[in-house]
Every structure is written in C-alpha cells, then in structure tokens.
Amino acid sequence: xxxxxxxxxxxxxxxxxxxxxxxxxxxxxxxxxxxxxxxxxxxxxxxxxxxxxxxxxxxxxxxxxxxxxxxxxxxxxxxxxxxxxxxxxxxxxxxxxxxxxxxxxxxxxxxxxxxxxxxxxxxxxxxxxxxxxxxxxxxxxxxxxxxxxxxxxxxxxxxxxxxxxxxxxxxxxxxxxxxxxxxxxxxxxxxxxx
Numbered sequence: 001x002x003x004x005x006x007x008x009x010x011x012x013x014x015x016x017x018x019x020x021x022x023x024x025x026x027x028x029x030x031x032x033x034x035x036x037x038x039x040x041x042x043x044x045x046x047x048x049x050x051x052x053x054x055x056x057x058x059x060x061x062x063x064x065x066x067x068x069x070x071x072x073x074x075x076x077x078x079x080x081x082x083x084x085x086x087x088x089x090x091x092x093x094x095x096x097x098x099x100x101x102x103x104x105x106x107x108x109x110x111x112x113x114x115x116x117x118x119x120x121x122x123x124x125x126x127x128x129x130x131x132x133x134x135x136x137x138x139x140x141x142x143x144x145x146x147x148x149x150x151x152x153x154x155x156x157x158x159x160x161x162x163x164x165x166x167x168x169x170x171x172x173x174x175x176x177x178x179x180x181x182x183x184x185x186x187x188x189x190x191x192x193x194x
Contacts, residue, residue: 021097025090035080042092044072051086055079067128074098120161122154122187123169134169135182143174154187163189 023042029035029051037056046055047069055062055070056079063083064070072078074095080088123132133148142148156164167187174183 021094023092025092027088027090029082029086029088031082031085033082037077037079039075039077040072040092041074042094043074043098045069045091045093046072046080047089047091049087049089051088052083053086053088054081054083056081067130120156120158120164122156122161122164122167123150123185125161125164126167132169134185136174138181152182152185154185156187160189163192165190 046053046064048064048066050066052066053064055064055072057072057076062070131146132150133146134150134152136143136146136148140147150169154167165188167185170184170186172183173179
C-alpha cells in the first residue's frame with residue numbers, strides 16, 4: 001500500500017462545464033502515488049510524458065512507459081498507480097468530439113507479454129515519433145482526418161533485429177478505391193554475413 005493516496009477523483013466543473021471540446025490537464029506525481037478508481041464524463045487520453053504508470057480498468061491493467069498513452073472512453077472507471085515519478089498529461093474530450101475515435105479490441109496483455117521477452121518493434125526502431133498509423137476506421141472520415149491507430153507490428157528477435165536496415169508504413173494502398181482499413185507495414189533485413 002502506498003504512503004500517498006488521492007481521494008476518489010471527481011470530474012471538476014471546469015472539465016464538465018467547459019464549452020471547449022478538448023480540455024487539457026498537466027500533473028506531476030511522485031513514485032507510489034495512487035489515484036483511486038474514478039470516471040469522467042469526457043473521454044480521456046492519459047499520457048506519460050516522463051515516468052511510468054499503471055492504469056487499471058475492469059478488463060485489466062496496462063503499464064504505460066514514457067512517451068506512451070492510454071485511451072479511456074467516457075464513463076470508464078479506472079485507477080492509476082504511479083510506478084516511477086511521472087509528468088502526466090491528459091486530454092479530456094467531449095463524447096461528441098471523440099465520435100470518430102473508435103475503440104479497437106486488441107489483446108493488450110498478450111501484446112505486452114510478447115514485447116516483454118526482448119523483441120524489437122521494427123518500425124519504432126527507425127520511427128519513434130507519434131502519429132504514424134497502419135489502421136483507419138471507415139467511419140467518421142478517420143482516413144481523411146488521419147485519426148488512426150498502429151495495430152500492425154513486426155516484432156523481431158534479437159538476432160533478426162541485428163539485421164534490420166529499414167522499416168516503413170506504405171500508406172499508398174489506403175488511397176485506392178475501396179481500400180482495406182489497414183495499410184502495409186514492412187521491414188528490410190540484410191542477408192546474414194553480408
């Protein structure tokens with residue numbers, strides 16, 4: 001049990017009454033700090049600018065490392081534990097403004113288990129920046145607005161990662177008539193011994 005706890009979070013009036021579609025919040029918390037289970041009337045994108053946190057919902061828990069975020073649909077009960085001192089940034093988005101952002105069911109615990117065994121994400125090895133996607137929902141103009149997700153990954157063993165020379169997302173097929181909602185991601189490996 002942590003020495004520092006926050007009382008249950010209530011949705012402050014400045015969030016629920018603010019007429020803007022998106023409201024931001026920045027907080028810094030020490031290691032061991034816990035934010036009790038709570039929910040928001042707005043959807044929340046909770047981002048770890050620095051530090052590490054664990055976000056827990058009914059379906060499971062996610063460890064969020066630096067430079068990563070978790071999407072919390074409006075009304076989702078969640079708790080947050082700060083594993084390592086954090087600079088947390090959140091966007092609180094009115095449900096109407098988040099209508100084009102659809103939740104995708106991904107087996108996150110399995111994905112985290114695979115990444116935890118030392119596999120390299122080929123694309124991230126060359127492109128650490130955010131905003132590069134392989135999937136766009138057909139609804140709400142997601143492709144045109146570039147509201148996407150990167151749910152396609154090439155995970156390489158340490159031996160294969162040593163041979164990695166390039167990796168890209170090919171967006172061109174998504175511009176075709178009647179395209180798939182996914183677009184190809186590829187990587188290039190040098191021949192062993194070359």
